[in-house]
Amino acid sequence: xxxxxxxxxxxxxxxxxxxxxxxxxxxxxxxxxxxxxxxxxxxxxxxxxxxxxxxxxxxxxxxxxxxxxxxxxxxxxxxxxxxxxxxxxxxxxxxxxxxxxxxxxxxxxxxxxxxxxxxxxxxxxxxxxxxxxxxxxxxxxxxxxxxxxxxxxxxxxxxxxxxxxxxxxxxxxxxxxxxxxxxxxxxxxxxxxxxxxxxxxxxxxxxxxxxxxxxxxxxxxxxxxxxxxxxxxxxxxxxxxxxxxxxxxxxxxxxxxxxxxxxxxxxxxxxxxxxxxxxxxxxxxxxxxxxxxxxxxxxxxxxxxxxxxxxxxxxxxxxxxxxxxxxxxxxxxxxxxxxxxxxxxxxxxxxxxxxxxxxxxxxxxxxxxxxxxxxxxxxxxxxxxxxxxxxxxxxxxxxxxxxxxxxxxxxxxxxxxxxxxxxxxxxxxxxxxxxxxxxxxxxxxxxxxxxxxxxxxxxxxxxxxxxxxxxxxxxxxxxxxxxxxxxxxxxxxxxxxxxxxxxxxxxxxxxxxxxxxxxxxxxxxxxxxxxxxxxxxxxxxxxxxxxxxxxxxxxxxxxxxxxxxxxxxxxxxxxxxxxxxxxxxxxxxxxxxxxxxxxxxxxxxxxxxxxxxxxxxxxxxxxxxxxxxxxxxxxxxxxxxxxxxxxxxxxxxxxxxxxxxxxxxxxxxxxxxxxxxxxxxxxxxxxxxxxxxxxxxxxxxxxxxxxxxxxxxxxxxxxxxxxxxxxxxxxxxxxx
Amino acid sequence: xxxxxxxxxxxxxxxxxxxxxxxxxxxxxxxxxxxxxxxxxxxxxxxxxxxxxxxxxxxxxxxxxxxxxxxxxxxxxxxxxxxxxxxxxxxxxxxxxxxxxxxxxxxxxxxxxxxxxxxxxxxxxxxxxxxxxxxxxxxxxxxxxxxxxxxxxxxxxxxxxxxxx
Numbered sequence: 001x002x003x004x005x006x007x008x009x010x011x012x013x014x015x016x017x018x019x020x021x022x023x024x025x026x027x028x029x030x031x032x033x034x035x036x037x038x039x040x041x042x043x044x045x046x047x048x049x050x051x052x053x054x055x056x057x058x059x060x061x062x063x064x065x066x067x068x069x070x071x072x073x074x075x076x077x078x079x080x081x082x083x084x085x086x087x088x089x090x091x092x093x094x095x096x097x098x099x100x101x102x103x104x105x106x107x108x109x110x111x112x113x114x115x116x117x118x119x120x121x122x123x124x125x126x127x128x129x130x131x132x133x134x135x136x137x138x139x140x141x142x143x144x145x146x147x148x149x150x151x152x153x154x155x156x157x158x159x160x161x162x163x164x165x166x167x168x169x170x171x172x173x174x175x176x177x178x179x180x181x182x183x184x185x186x187x188x189x190x191x192x193x194x195x196x197x198x199x200x201x202x203x204x205x206x207x208x209x210x211x212x213x214x215x216x217x218x219x220x221x222x223x224x225x226x227x228x229x230x231x232x233x234x235x236x237x238x239x240x241x242x243x244x245x246x247x248x249x250x251x252x253x254x255x256x257x258x259x260x261x262x263x264x265x266x267x268x269x270x271x272x273x274x275x276x277x278x279x280x281x282x283x284x285x286x287x288x289x290x291x292x293x294x295x296x297x298x299x300x301x302x303x304x305x306x307x308x309x310x311x312x313x314x315x316x317x318x319x320x321x322x323x324x325x326x327x328x329x330x331x332x333x334x335x336x337x338x339x340x341x342x343x344x345x346x347x348x349x350x351x352x353x354x355x356x357x358x359x360x361x362x363x364x365x366x367x368x369x370x371x372x373x374x375x376x377x378x379x380x381x382x383x384x385x386x387x388x389x390x391x392x393x394x395x396x397x398x399x400x401x402x403x404x405x406x407x408x409x410x411x412x413x414x415x416x417x418x419x420x421x422x423x424x425x426x427x428x429x430x431x432x433x434x435x436x437x438x439x440x441x442x443x444x445x446x447x448x449x450x451x452x453x454x455x456x457x458x459x460x461x462x463x464x465x466x467x468x469x470x471x472x473x474x475x476x477x478x479x480x481x482x483x484x485x486x487x488x489x490x491x492x493x494x495x496x497x498x499x500x501x502x503x504x505x506x507x508x509x510x511x512x513x514x515x516x517x518x519x520x521x522x523x524x525x526x527x528x529x530x531x532x533x534x535x536x537x538x539x540x541x542x543x544x545x546x547x548x549x550x551x552x553x554x555x556x557x558x559x560x561x562x563x564x565x566x567x568x569x570x571x572x573x574x575x576x577x578x579x580x581x582x583x584x585x586x587x588x589x590x591x592x593x594x595x596x597x598x599x600x601x602x603x604x605x606x607x608x609x610x611x612x613x614x615x616x617x618x619x620x621x622x623x624x625x626x627x628x629x630x631x632x633x634x635x636x637x638x639x640x641x642x643x644x645x646x647x648x649x650x651x652x653x654x655x656x657x658x659x660x661x662x663x664x665x666x667x668x669x670x671x672x673x674x675x676x677x678x679x680x681x682x683x684x685x686x687x688x689x690x691x692x693x694x695x696x697x698x699x700x701x702x703x704x705x706x707x708x709x710x711x712x713x714x715x716x717x718x719x720x721x722x723x724x725x726x727x728x729x730x731x732x733x734x735x736x
Numbered sequence: 737x738x739x740x741x742x743x744x745x746x747x748x749x750x751x752x753x754x755x756x757x758x759x760x761x762x763x764x765x766x767x768x769x770x771x772x773x774x775x776x777x778x779x780x781x782x783x784x785x786x787x788x789x790x791x792x793x794x795x796x797x798x799x800x801x802x803x804x805x806x807x808x809x810x811x812x813x814x815x816x817x818x819x820x821x822x823x824x825x826x827x828x829x830x831x832x833x834x835x836x837x838x839x840x841x842x843x844x845x846x847x848x849x850x851x852x853x854x855x856x857x858x859x860x861x862x863x864x865x866x867x868x869x870x871x872x873x874x875x876x877x878x879x880x881x882x883x884x885x886x887x888x889x890x891x892x893x894x895x896x897x898x899x900x901x
Contacts, residue, residue, distance in 0.1 A: 077833030077869045212829050219834030220822045222769015222810035226835060229768035237763075262752060283759040356773050356781060356835040356868045405771075405835030406868050439774045639829065643874070647832060650870025673778035673866065682860035684872035 053182035055144050056190060057115045058088055058137030060102070061182035065165055067094040069138075072104045072116040073126040074377050075215065076407035077647075078702045079640035080126035082213045086636055087131055090207040091138030091199060094178060095164040101214065106379035107398035120378040122412045122530060124603035124700020127636055131698055136193040141185075143196070145178050148185035152176070201634060201695050210639035215403070227375045227402040228360045232432040235362065236265060237282040238424050239289045240435055242274035242445050245298040245666035246525050249273050254293040261288045270423045278424065282436050301525035302666040309451060309524050309663060310347075316474025316520030317345065317455040323489075323521070325496040329514030334468030338459025342553045344546055346456070347727045348538045350661040351449035351531055352668070354676065357405020358442045361421035362434040365390050370397045370422060375404035377412040385415035389422040408651070409530035413482065414447050440671045447529025448661055448668075450476035452495075454542040459514075464554030466565060468514035471499065471543065477521045478535075481528050490521035497535035498600055498707065499543065504697070506536060506602045508543075509572030510565040526663065532651055536602035536707040541728070544598040544711035549724055558715065559585050559597055571694070572599055575606040575629045578690050583610025583627035593624060596715030600707040605632040605699030609708035611685075613716035619736030623653065623685040623713055631692050632699035642689040645705050649687050652709030654679040657730050677731075739803040742767070743812025746803070753799025758782040760798045761809055769810035769838045773866065780865030783839035784809050790846035810838035813845060820889065821845045824882035832869035839865045844879050852890075853883050 052062035060068040069088045075081040081101055089099050109116045117133065142162065149167045150157035153174060161168050165178040201208060218224035243249060253275045255267040263284035267277050275294055279285035316322070335341060361374035363386065370390035376382045379401040387397035404411060421435040437445075452475025459468040479487035479494055486492065498506045499517050531537075551561035559580050566573040576599040580586075585595065592614045599608035612625040628645050635641055658677040662669045670676035714725045717735065725733055740747050742765060749764040756775075761767045761784065770793060773781030777795040784793045785808040786801070801807065813819050817826070821844045831837045840863070847854055847862040854862065859879050867875070 077831070079832070212826075213831075216826055216829060216831055216834075217817065219831040219837050220817050220825050220841065221813070222767070222838050224834055225768065226771075228772065229762075231766065231768075281759065281763045283755055283763060354868060356771070356779070356833065356866070358772070404833060406833045408868075436772075439776075643829070643832060643871070646873045647870035650867070650872055672776050673774050674776060678779075678866045678868065679870070679872075680866065681863045681872040681875060684870075684876075687873055 053186035055141035055182070055186055056137050058134055059092060059141035061141075061145070061178050063179045063182070065095065065098050065177055065179040067092060067099050067165065067178065068102050069099060070104050070116065071101050072109065072119045073130065074119070074121035074379070074401060074404060074407065076121070076375070076377065076404035078126065078644060079213055079637065080121065081215060082211065082640060083127050083636040084130065084134055085214060086207045086209070086211060087127070087135050088138035090204055091135045092142050093162045093165070096206050096211070098165065099214070103401065105399055106383040106401070109380070110383065110394055119380045120412065121407070122377050122409055124605070124703040126702075128604065128698035128700055131634070133193070135198050136196055139196045139198060140190050140193050143191050144185040144188050145181055147188055148181040149176050152181065152184065207636050209637065211637060213640065225402065226357055226405050227362065227373055228357050228405065228436055230362050230373050230402070230434060232362065232364070235432040235434055236278050236280065236428060237285050238276045238278045238421070238433050238435040239282060239286040240270055240274055240276040240420055240424070240437065240441060241289055241294065242270075242441070243296045243298065244444055245296070245302045246527060247301045248296050248298040248666070250275055251295040251297050253295070258288040258292050261291070264288045266427075267292055268424055268427050270420050274420060276420070276424050276435065278428065278433060282434070286438060298666060304525055304666045305664050306662045312524070313347075313451065313453045313474045313522050316522040317453055317472055319520050321520070322472060322518040323491045324516060324518050325493060326499065326501055326515055326517040328512075329468070331468040331470045331514040331516035334514035335457050335459035335470060338467055339462045340460040340553055342458045342460070342550050344456055344549055344724065344726055345453060346542045346545065347453040348451065348541060349659065349728060350451045350526060350663070351655055351659045352443055352446040352661050352676065353406075353408045353410035353531055354442070354678065355404070355406030355408060355410055358439055359417035359437040360435060361418050362432055363421040363425035364430065364432040365422060365425045366430055368392070368396055371400070372418055372421065373400040373402060374418060374421070375407070375411055376401050376415070376418070377404070377407045377409070381413045381415050382418050385418045386422050389419045390426060408532040409534070410446065412530060414529060416445070439673070443661075443671050443676060444668050447481075447527045449531035449537070450478055450528040451524065452476065452538055456542060456546040458546070458550045460550065460554050464556055466512055466550060466554075469512045469516070471517045472520065473518065473539075473542070474520040474522050476523050476526070476528050478528050478530060480521060480523050487521065490519065492519060492521060495519050495521070495535055496539070498539040498602055505604050507569070509569045509599055509601060510562070511568045512565065525666065532648075533602065533703045533706040536600060536703070537652070537655070537710065540598065540600040540707035541711050541714065544600060544708070545714050545718070545724060545726070548596070548715045548718055562597075562599065571606050571631060572601060575599060575631050575692065576608040578692055579608035579610050579627050579629035582629065582688060582690050585610060594716045594719035596712045596717070596719060598708040598711035598715060602704045602707055603700030604697060605630060605701065605704035607705045607708045609705070609712035611712035611716045613713055613720060615717060615720040615735050617736055619734060621657070621717060621730060621735065623683070625686045625688070626709070626712065627688045627690065628705050628708065629690040629692060630701070630705055631694055632701050632704070633693055633697040634695055635691050635693040638691050641691050641701050644701050645689040646687045648703070648706040649709050650679050650684060652706045653683070653713070656710040656713055656728060657683070660729050660732070738798050738801070740798070740801060740807060741803060741805060742807045743809060749798070751798060754797045757784070757793040757796040757798050757801060757807070761793060767809050767811050771835055771838060773836065778866070779836070780843060781836050781839045783842040783865060785842060785846055788846070788849060790843050810842055813841065819845060820882040820885040821848065821878070823885055824878040828874045828878040828881060830871050830874040830878050832871055836865060836867045840867065840875055844875070844882060847879065848883055848886055852886060854879060
């Protein structure tokens with residue numbers, strides 16, 4: 001039997017989803033210091049009472065002295081759970097050895113009117129956005145616990161001291177513990193969280209320390225359960241294939257050809273562009289799907305290729321119309337009249353995220369309830385997607401967010417895999433169905449880092465001073481794909497990330513008297529999205545590599561040339577200087593080894609890097625050592641910051657050396673790690689991390705440093721070969 | 737139908753002979769510490785020991801495994817995370833997301849078994865599994881540390897300490 005694809009009334013446009021999830025996520029940030037118990041089921045209340053005393057949304061203390069710290073941000077390896085627990089424990093003054101964590105589900109947060117605030121974990125915001133209210137949650141709990149002890153002893157609370165969860169009254173030589181006073185404390189009226197003075201970071205004892213992660217043990221013996229490992233009673237498994245050409249549709253599939261294969265239940269349509277096979281095991285489902293004849297309508301995009309896309313972007317470099325994000329002075333005139341001109345065109349490709357754990361989601365759909373178990377960076381977006389796909393209300397959904405096997409921006413707001421899983425599970429009412437993507441599907445259907453080209457022009461006066469800089473970016477907009485109002489008419493500020501004038505987030509660190517920064521939006525049919533570092537990576541390559549070209553034209557040292565332009569940006573400069581100092585800028589190197597330097601700002605943090613690189617006679621590049629300096633404002637766990645910096649070097653170098661998703665006949669060419677190689681251990685340079693927090697702001701950690709990795713390496717290659725590298729990845733560039 | 741010796745136990749599984757060992761381990765035996773990453777022997781997330789050597793189980797048909805072959809998965813590497821590699825991994829705080837780490841640990845354990853004191857070059861050649869979080873620097877440090885721990889345990893003083901423990 002051949003089944004023809006039906007038009008799915010429940011298939012919702014991306015636009016509608018975005019609006020829906022924005023509505024779900026836009027309710028403002030409720031500060032949850034008093035959990036609204038009225039919203040919780042009575043049974044849960046009973047269980048909670050046995051589990052310990054709930055002092056507020058963030059802290060539960062059990063009779064055995066365990067302090068349970070609630071977490072709503074996703075853990076995908078970046079260490080946010082450990083860092084958030086450190087911050088709460090610091091204010092709580094509990095015993096770190098007795099801390100455990102508990103995740104709050106999106107359904108519970110929704111039912112509690114977002115008592116725990118937003119759950120989204122992206123943009124390096126996991127700690128910096130929630131640090132204030134979770135610390136206040138810890139402090140409020142401490143004050144209530146102390147008050148309960150004071151009430152019990154009828155002494156002024158000011159006479160009590162606390163350390164490691166032990167409360168003492170020196171005058172009467174009495175002590176008690178958090179576990180003993182917790183249930184009395186939970187009955188007290190909490191103080192106004194806003195009235196609390198939080199600790200000076202200089203006095204931190206738990207936060208600010210290089211403590212070990214709290215979630216390592218289960219990662220050492222295979223016992224940690226990722227969503228892909230989940231097994232529910234009666235569960236079926238699904239494998240999926242979507243039209244390889246973006247925008248294409250499913251026409252038909254011939255289910256008869258796989259009838260009788262072991263374990264196969266059915267082949268089912270998934271929305272309007274994909275088909276899934278559901279079977280007892282995933283291997284049965286996957287192999288049956290491989291054997292299933294499928295007819296696609298590939299649509300008009302099947303004519304697209306890397307060449308047609310490059311041509312479209314190239315046109316944007318010189319087009320008359322463009323959005324001028326910055327226009328200070330008259331850059332074109334200044335360059336025109338300059339003693340010396342420098343010009344270059346750079347480009348970077350589409351990139352997939354390639355999380356180690358492929359996309360997967362288990363869904364169970366009943367007439368009045370939908371549940372999903374999945375890796376997600378935004379459990380509230382998962383809730384919105386699952387309930388919408390199931391045709392249910394937000395209150396009828398629940399999301400069990402398991403720790404992710406990598407995120408990197410792939411599993412945030414889009415939730416395409418969640419929609420697919422629910423679409424499949426709807427066709428098996430009451431039965432949990434686990435959808436797991438193959439690596440090939442994961443490569444073929446990502447929201448890729450957007451492709452762009454950049455034309456830069458600079459003018460130098462006779463003394464070698466930079467008098468004008470013109471940056472024209474041409475490429476695809478993430479907002480145009482995921483949040484169209486923010487890219488209306490092509491005025492998309494986000495694509496200029498890192499070149500902004502305003503301080504605080506992603507400010508350009510240079511002062512140029514005549515500056516023109518433009519963006520020509522040139523979209524493609526390829527879906528795009530945030531990729532660890534988003535636009536800072538590409539924009540840092542463009543400006544920081546070009547800055548080296550300009551410095552050379554001026555006959556100046558790249559570090560000194562930058563310093564001269566950075567006097568009005570002391571924080572940027574301090575980080576650059578720190579990297580240069582630790583990296584030994586200007587000191588002798590072994591024969592054949594060359595240095596490159598770069599600095600950039602993103603996610604409210606300042607980064608700089610020095611790379612030591614050699615290029616062999618055959619053009620092989622070896623990165624020997626990288627020094628990275630980072631000012632992220634507050635350093636909650638220096639060792640985990642170092643881990644993120646080390647990881648950002650690996651992620652950045654993978655992109656620099658190998659990363660490329662090319663397009664042929666409308667689809668992505670690179671299908672797996674043999675054609676989309678990832679950096680391996682042997683290629684990993686020695687990384688030294690310098691963290692220099694100034695404690696006057698809160699910056700991100702997961703993303704900022706990746707931006708400086710590639711330009712520092714490319715500038716070192718330029719130093720080694722005398723020729724700039726202007727297109728990535730390096731695997732396509734002949735260096736000898 | 738296949739008879740497998742896994743983590744010291746003999747297990748019978750009902751499965752087609754061309755099923756990759758990875759999916760037998762994960763789906764039939766429920767040992768989900770061994771991960772799927774690529775299915776084409778590129779990433780090493782599925783690494784297990786076959787007669788003491790590390791192999792990529794996604795590309796080994798279960799029909800090619802003999803009942804006498806000894807298969808060890810991450811769950812069978814040690815009791816209570818007591819293998820020197822697991823101890824070193826914890827001390828250096830290697831894992832980030834952790835997804836690839838079962839495979840990394842199995843690769844490191846196999847390396848140390850045949851080469852108790854590996855050089856950096858030996859580690860470069862043996863540790864070829866992909867880690868997307870980029871924990872490579874710590875993996876290298878932890879392999880060296882595990883070698884030291886294992887040598888300590890193997891020395892006369894180490895054996896004495898173990899006997900007293």
